[in-house]
Amino acid sequence: MKAPTPILSIRDLSKRFGGVQALSGVTVDIRQNEIASFIGPNGAGKTTIFNMICRIYDPTSGTISFNGKDLLRHRPHHLAGLGIGRTFQNLALFRHGTVVENLLVGMHAHLKSGVLDGALFLGRTAREEAQAREEVERIIEFLEIEEIRNQPVAMLPYGLQKRVELGRALATRPKLLLLDEMVSGMNQEETEDIARFVLDLRDELNMTVIMIEHDMNVVLDISDTVHVLNFGVPIASGTPAEVAGNPTVIEAYLGAAHA
Amino acid sequence: MRTRTYRENYRELTELLPYRSSWNWYALLLAVLVSLPFMVPTYVMTYVTLILIAAVGAVGLNIVTGTAGLISLGHAGFLAIGAYTAGIAISTYGWPIPAAILAAGFVSAAASLLVGVPSLRLKGLYLAITTLAFSIIVVHLINQWEGLTGGSSGMPVGRPDFLGIPMRSPASMFYLTLVIAGLTVLGTLNLLRSRVGRAWAALRDYDTAASMMGINLVRYKLLAFAVSSFITGVAGSLMALNIRYLNTDSFELIVSIEAIAMIIVGGLGSVRGAILGATLITVLPDFSRYVLSLFGGALGSIASGNTAEIKGIIYALVIMLFLRFEPDGLAHQWNRTKRFWSDWPYSRK
Ligand SMILES: Nc1ncnc2c1ncn2[C@@H]1O[C@H](COP(=O)(O)OP(=O)(O)O)[C@@H](O)[C@H]1O
């Protein structure tokens, strides 16, 4: 039987920033409906992979395709429409807005109204806004942030801001969701919530999720596949059990810990 | 009976004024404005006309600089383009007033692409200087292009009757301005609470994240300039109709500073703030001059002789004071006051 085409296919991807070789020859397939994790010490090039998928950086060489289409031919603002959503390692919320407003921005690619529609706010636009508001409300319910829906995001504690950022990514209706260090800085309870949300998104909404994580409990418990990077070089890929038992990985991690 | 305290559907959550009580206040304000010509002397009405025109301009500038975060010192240039477009359309080509006002908006919006394109690469101070240069060039071109604009000797602008309605009186100018200010405010409030307005606010706050939400930064920056300049051009056409004699003295650099002062004092990004700021900044120089003249003697003669200098000093002071003590502007004070009264008596400590 032929394996189904991967949702995301990264081939021989490399990136050089001036004198820094951030990434060398990464080849990874992400299957439909899996939870995949990228792990590796700080500076290993994990975020750089996300930024190239999201077209913020151009690769020095290599290809990325999404559902068989060449992603490198797209610009960053096409991704939401294609079905790729992401959160950022450092908070990147629209800080003057409320929770609801941040999530509504996430729906941008799926709404239609232009300048004149907006200014007149007649039937079609009013309906579209009401529907968007309803969808946002479902995300708020899913993430259990009803109490803070009208608060300015800048006032919220860190863990909640991260959760709002996840909500904003969900509002883009992603098929592929990229989460960059979602749980770092969160306490145990918040971390468990996020792990539960990620599993629900995969199981109930059929999303494919790629996480960049340092929290080994989360990585080993919920990932289907783990990819390990060290100084921009891929050193192992496999199931959590395979990767956890891989001597090169143990060496890299212990090496990093001893350094 | 429904008090409308609780929302019953998503449509109600997205309404412009969800509370009945606020509708009542705005209806009262509108009633006062509509009956103003019958209640106050002409000079007060003319003064309110000036404030309304300033408010239209401030609401326009606020879109690009307040909401989208692209600083523009080119406001005077767009006002000038709007004013002269309307003037030429009416005086040279005999267009009716509404057509001239629309033309002013469109020509100004088209011209905004000249500064919009550099804005894609420039930020902060560099964009400020580019837009400033733009408005200086505009004024220079107007002075040079004598055949079209009357050059430095100026250009008379008539107020032809429209559909049999005489437009010459101060009262008709007041009503025309009121209608346009009302449409501008309503349209802008709507725009800012829908998809386009949210996209502008998003690109101001975090442009990379905004593009991940599907917002085309190039398109929305240009759009912010275009819509902002359209409204500013319309404000310019109202200036032309109001003063009835155009020359470039009305479009000096100080006008751009004045507009920036209005939106900073009001609170960047807030439509209500832009209106409050326009009111305060329009009134303040005249009020200060009046206060100075009360002292008589040397102070009084300084006051009467140095209008431009006094304006400059006042704007500088007001901008610095607000940035230091109330960076969220009058709109923020307004909300605090409103909350105080709606929570009263629990708001008392
Ligand atoms: N915009 C950039 N300019 C220069 N160097 C960069 C840039 N982005 C990342 N790097 C470098 O690339 C390497 C990988 O960074 P990153 O992908 O952020 O690592 P990780 O997310 O795995 O911690 C680091 O050495 C980092 O300094």
Ligand SMILES: [Mg+2]
């Ligand atoms: Mg990183």
